[in-house]
Amino acid sequence: MQLGFIGLKYSGKSTLFELLTQGKYESVKTGLAEYHRGQVILPDERINRLSEIFNPKKTTFAYFDCIDVMGIPASMRTDQAAKYLEAVRQTDSLVAVIQLFDGYNGEGLPATIDPVADLRHLEEDLIFADLLVAETRLNKVLHLKARSAPQYEAHEEDILVKCKNALEDNIPLREVEINDIEDKLIRGFQFLSQKPLMAVLNCDEAHYATRLEYEATFKEKLPKIPVTSVSALAEKEIQELDADERAMFMEELGIDEPAINHVIATSYAAIGLISFFTVGEDEVRAWNLHTPATAPEAAGAIHSDLQKGFIRAEVIAYDDFMREGGMAQAKTKGLVRLEGKEYLVKDGDILNIRFNI
Ligand SMILES: Nc1nc2c(ncn2[C@@H]2O[C@H](COP(=O)(O)OP(=O)(O)O)[C@@H](O)[C@H]2O)c(=O)[nH]1
Numbered sequence: 001m002q003l004g005f006i007g008l009k010y011s012g013k014s015t016l017f018e019l020l021t022q023g024k025y026e027s028v029k030t031g032l033a034e035y036h037r038g039q040v041i042l043p044d045e046r047i048n049r050l051s052e053i054f055n056p057k058k059t060t061f062a063y064f065d066c067i068d069v070m071g072i073p074a075s076m077r078t079d080q081a082a083k084y085l086e087a088v089r090q091t092d093s094l095v096a097v098i099q100l101f102d103g104y105n106g107e108g109l110p111a112t113i114d115p116v117a118d119l120r121h122l123e124e125d126l127i128f129a130d131l132l133v134a135e136t137r138l139n140k141v142l143h144l145k146a147r148s149a150p151q152y153e154a155h156e157e158d159i160l161v162k163c164k165n166a167l168e169d170n171i172p173l174r175e176v177e178i179n180d181i182e183d184k185l186i187r188g189f190q191f192l193s194q195k196p197l198m199a200v201l202n203c204d205e206a207h208y209a210t211r212l213e214y215e216a217t218f219k220e221k222l223p224k225i226p227v228t229s230v231s232a233l234a235e236k237e238i239q240e241l242d243a244d245e246r247a248m249f250m251e252e253l254g255i256d257e258p259a260i261n262h263v264i265a266t267s268y269a270a271i272g273l274i275s276f277f278t279v280g281e282d283e284v285r286a287w288n289l290h291t292p293a294t295a296p297e298a299a300g301a302i303h304s305d306l307q308k309g310f311i312r313a314e315v316i317a318y319d320d321f322m323r324e325g326g327m328a329q330a331k332t333k334g335l336v337r338l339e340g341k342e343y344l345v346k347d348g349d350i351l352n353i354r355f356n357i
């Protein structure tokens with residue numbers, strides 16, 4: 001699962017990215033697109049508990065691969081912004097980081113704090129970048145049609161016209177009804193406005209105190225965009241302190257939950273993700289899964305061979321497992337079920353895939 005951090009210049013993308021990746025990332029430069037790439041490990045207390053029980057050789061948390069693009073100055077023309085956004089084309093989902101702190105904006109001018117306006121600005125950039133892609137391809141398709149070329153596909157023309165019309169009306173493609181057949185035809189374009197989008201309001205201390213008011217306004221004006229607030233810079237500074245001092249400073253700043261927890265909860269909701277677990281003496285591991293997903297699809301998240309050769313899955317809910325305190329006890333109580341190909345995996349399921357290749 002890959003997330004792209006986008007936002008106006010100076011909104012604090014890199015600050016949040018560095019906080020979440022704990023400073024472990026690499027810089028990539030390709031043409032105009034310059035970005036950072038790193039892994040964000042998703043802490044999960046359930047994995048800690050399972051690890052205590054199985055005492056495995058290896059404990060692996062779920063993670064997001066993240067990309068932090070270079071900031072886009074608010075006054076930058078949208079066709080230039082489109083080039084910067086190329087860095088996040090291959091991602092699965094977008095995180096809009098929005099400035100909610102006083103100071104300066106990306107052009108050295110005093111910042112105007114307006115999360116709704118900033119999000120709309122970013123959405124317009126996504127829409128414009130997609131419009132360029134859709135129009136270019138549509139022109140090619142129409143050219144093929146005019147020449148009666150065999151490569152011409154009427155279905156492709158139809159879906160491209162549908163996308164273009166929506167984009168021209170300022171509607172992001174994630175709000176357009178697109179069926180599976182249509183989706184197959186346009187998937188290759190990796191439209192930005194089709195990706196799930198969430199917003200992170202990046203606050204200083206003063207704005208953090210009133211974040212809920214900003215979130216309420218945001219939800220009212222932009223009800224389809226999941227939103228959360230963090231205080232990335234403050235938390236990054238706290239991260240550098242000794243462990244025993246951290247809690248005190250977090251409390252002093254009124255930070256109830258670390259940014260990572262807010263980002264996980266909001267992105268899971270925006271993308272429709274759950275976690276499932278695999279356990280054993282070798283490894284205890286958490287996996288992200290896009291819902292709805294069947295047991296064979298979950299198996300495929302582990303390895304394509306497990307999906308191809310899927311027979312059945314042994315399933316137990318994490319809570320049931322913990323209540324019984326072990327697999328043997330859970331089995332005698334009949335809490336470990338054998339599920340087939342149609343089973344829809346739930347958050348917290350512990351899976352053991354039976355397969356044959
Ligand atoms: N006061 C304050 N400044 C911040 C905060 N987050 C980032 N900054 C500052 O804003 C500037 C731009 O941050 P950066 O993360 O590089 O923004 P980017 O352009 O979006 O990557 C830097 O000087 C940061 O120290 C914050 O929460 N509060």
Ligand SMILES: [Mg+2]
Binds near residue numbers: 015
């Ligand atoms: Mg940056």
